[in-house]
Amino acid sequence: MSFLRGEAMTGGYGGADILHGCDISVERGEIAVIVGPNGAGKSTAMKAMFGMLGLREGRVTLDDTDITALTPQDRVRAGMGFVPQNNNVFVTMTVQENLEMGAYIRDDDFQATMEQVFELFPVLKEKRRQPAGELSGGQRQQVAVGRALMTQPSVLMLDEPTAGVSPIVMDELFDRILEVAATGIAILMVEQNARQALNIADRGYVLVQGSNRFTDTGEALLANPEVRASFLGG
Amino acid sequence: MTDFLNAIVLFANFVFVPGLAYGAQLALGALGVTLVFGILRFANFAHGDLMAFGAMVTILVTWWLQSIGVGIDPLPTALLALPVGMAGAVALALLTDRWVFRFYRRRKAAPIVMVMASVGVMFMYNGLVRFIIGPDDQRFADGARFVVSARDFRDMTGLDEGLVIRQPVLITIIVAFAVVAALFWFLQRSRMGKAMRAYSDNEDLALLSGINPEKVVAVTWVIAASLATIAGVLYGLDKSFKPFTYFQLLLPIFAAAIVGGIGQPIGAIAGGFVVAFSEVTITYAYKRFLEYFGFQPEGLVQLLSVEYKFAVSFVILVLVLLARPTGIFRGRVL
Numbered sequence: 001m002s003f004l005r006g007e008a009m010t011g012g013y014g015g016a017d018i019l020h021g022c023d024i025s026v027e028r029g030e031i032a033v034i035v036g037p038n039g040a041g042k043s044t045a046m047k048a049m050f051g052m053l054g055l056r057e058g059r060v061t062l063d064d065t066d067i068t069a070l071t072p073q074d075r076v077r078a079g080m081g082f083v084p085q086n087n088n089v090f091v092t093m094t095v096q097e098n099l100e101m102g103a104y105i106r107d108d109d110f111q112a113t114m115e116q117v118f119e120l121f122p123v124l125k126e127k128r129r130q131p132a133g134e135l136s137g138g139q140r141q142q143v144a145v146g147r148a149l150m151t152q153p154s155v156l157m158l159d160e161p162t163a164g165v166s167p168i169v170m171d172e173l174f175d176r177i178l179e180v181a182a183t184g185i186a187i188l189m190v191e192q193n194a195r196q197a198l199n200i201a202d203r204g205y206v207l208v209q210g211s212n213r214f215t216d217t218g219e220a221l222l223a224n225p226e227v228r229a230s231f232l233g234g
Numbered sequence: 235m236t237d238f239l240n241a242i243v244l245f246a247n248f249v250f251v252p253g254l255a256y257g258a259q260l261a262l263g264a265l266g267v268t269l270v271f272g273i274l275r276f277a278n279f280a281h282g283d284l285m286a287f288g289a290m291v292t293i294l295v296t297w298w299l300q301s302i303g304v305g306i307d308p309l310p311t312a313l314l315a316l317p318v319g320m321a322g323a324v325a326l327a328l329l330t331d332r333w334v335f336r337f338y339r340r341r342k343a344a345p346i347v348m349v350m351a352s353v354g355v356m357f358m359y360n361g362l363v364r365f366i367i368g369p370d371d372q373r374f375a376d377g378a379r380f381v382v383s384a385r386d387f388r389d390m391t392g393l394d395e396g397l398v399i400r401q402p403v404l405i406t407i408i409v410a411f412a413v414v415a416a417l418f419w420f421l422q423r424s425r426m427g428k429a430m431r432a433y434s435d436n437e438d439l440a441l442l443s444g445i446n447p448e449k450v451v452a453v454t455w456v457i458a459a460s461l462a463t464i465a466g467v468l469y470g471l472d473k474s475f476k477p478f479t480y481f482q483l484l485l486p487i488f489a490a491a492i493v494g495g496i497g498q499p500i501g502a503i504a505g506g507f508v509v510a511f512s513e514v515t516i517t518y519a520y521k522r523f524l525e526y527f528g529f530q531p532e533g534l535v536q537l538l539s540v541e542y543k544f545a546v547s548f549v550i551l552v553l554v555l556l557a558r559p560t561g562i563f564r565g566r567v568l
Contacts, residue, residue, distance in 0.1 A: 072441070072442060073441060073442075073444055076442060076443070076444050077444065082442055084438070084439070084442070087436055087438065087439065088439060089436075089439070090431070090432050090435040090436050090439060090440075091435060091436070092431065092435045093428070093431060093432060093435060097428055097431075097432075100425075100428060101428065101429070101432045101439075101440070101443045101445070102443055104425075104429060104432075104443045104444050104445055105443070105444035147439075147443070151444075
């Protein structure tokens with residue numbers, strides 16, 4: 001049984017279904033990547049696993065516990081961290097305050113966690129008194145990931161973390177994400193940059209129209225001629 | 235030289251000191267409006283009448299204290315009654331939120347719907363205050379009237395003009411300063427204050443971080459109603475208490491909040507003083523002031539008569555909305 005698992009997820013935002021029996025799962029210490037064409041329901045699938053839309057059918061389990069009925073807030077308490085694609089930092093607050101807000105639900109001393117985040121993203125320590133809104137796109141993403149890490153989650157979900165950043169920054173972010181995974185956190189992300197993302201993925205899901213088209217290791221998907229031709233631009 | 239000093243003292247006495255006190259009162263009112271706007275995302279038109287309600291409770295308690303002979307002479311008894319007034323206004327604000335605003339919040343009503351609901355609430359408060367204390371002017375100030383009287387000042391300096399510092403003015407400035415310092419400490423340093431700023435900045439992300447919105451909203455009402463009561467009592471001590479005046483104060487208070495940048499606490503303070511000093515400098519008659527510089531003006535040299543002082547707020551409001559809708563400190567757009 002996988003650590004985080006969405007089974008036969010079917011549902012949408014009230015209107016027509018976007019997901020049709022979609023299966024996604026990720027293990028601790030692994031990176032799972034959801035790729036696919038625009039409108040395939042990649043982000044929707046991840047949001048469904050975080051409880052941001054109601055499922056008509058199917059269920060979501062975390063560590064063998066059914067969490068289908070939990071609200072996103074309750075899932076945060078259950079150990080899930082979510083980094084939205086847009087507006088994922090408090091722009092008027094300093095970097096340090098952003099991290100503090102990430103730790104809002106914690107009543108214990110989170111100083112050590114903050115030090116870990118600063119170790120992972122040294123530039124944030126340097127800019128910790130600066131409002132997050134003044135940082136570059138890549139640095140903002142680091143703040144966003146750092147904020148989500150402050151709850152010490154067992155699962156980290158990233159919605160297109162490299163959207164709008166330069167290739168160099170993207171490589172660096174992926175390196176950091178590998179480091180996070182190495183600490184035993186399960187990572188699930190949706191990525192537009194499919195090729196680079198599959199490169200670091202233990203597991204890849206190619207979604208088309210809300211259902212699984214291909215599921216394999218990242219390596220195997222990159223080697224699969226059909227996937228290459230249809231989704232990776234040759 | 236003496237003429238010059240006399241002119242300065244005259245100006246300080248009739249423009250600067252009154253403007254400072256009025257500005258502090260507006261700033262406290264505008265802080266409440268701006269906090270409610272930042273967190274609940276609507277312009278609360280009932281704020282002026284919430285001020286009147288808090289001040290009314292304070293006045294009733296003041297009268298009761300005066301009747302049993304309890305006081306803190308030379309300070310006004312109203313300061314002793316102020317915490318009760320604040321508690322009354324907080325209770326009213328929380329009940330209103332429970333019965334009116336929460337309903338619209340849960341339905342995710344558009345801001346304009348919330349504004350209209352607040353207009354209804356305003357009329358309710360309006361009626362409530364008039365029903366209890368009546369529409370007339372009420373006097374409740376006691377204690378010493380002057381800290382520095384005109385005669386004291388003239389004897390001290392030998393100038394022809396006197397600089398009067400009335401006690402309510404000094405109390406207003408001291409209380410406003412202390413309250414603003416405490417509020418900023420709370421918003422910048424405390425966990426709840428940071429949560430409020432986070433909620434105001436990015437509601438969705440605040441929810442993702444586990445911040446409880448109902449708690450944030452409740453704390454916001456507690457602060458806004460407390461500030462409203464303090465502002466209302468200080469205004470009443472300085473001038474007088476009349477329910478209709480507090481309704482009228484809504485315009486300069488909104489002008490202050492918008493000039494400063496709505497949603498920005500620091501902007502509310504700056505805006506309060508901008509509006510207050512504009513009003514006072516534009517409605518002051520400069521005849522005597524200019525005479526000290528050797529001019530012999532024929533008229534009063536008053537740009538606008540005092541009866542029209544609300545036009546100043548209105549013009550400021552329109553100019554800011556046209557030229558810089560985000561205000562001095564880049565707040566939100568209303």
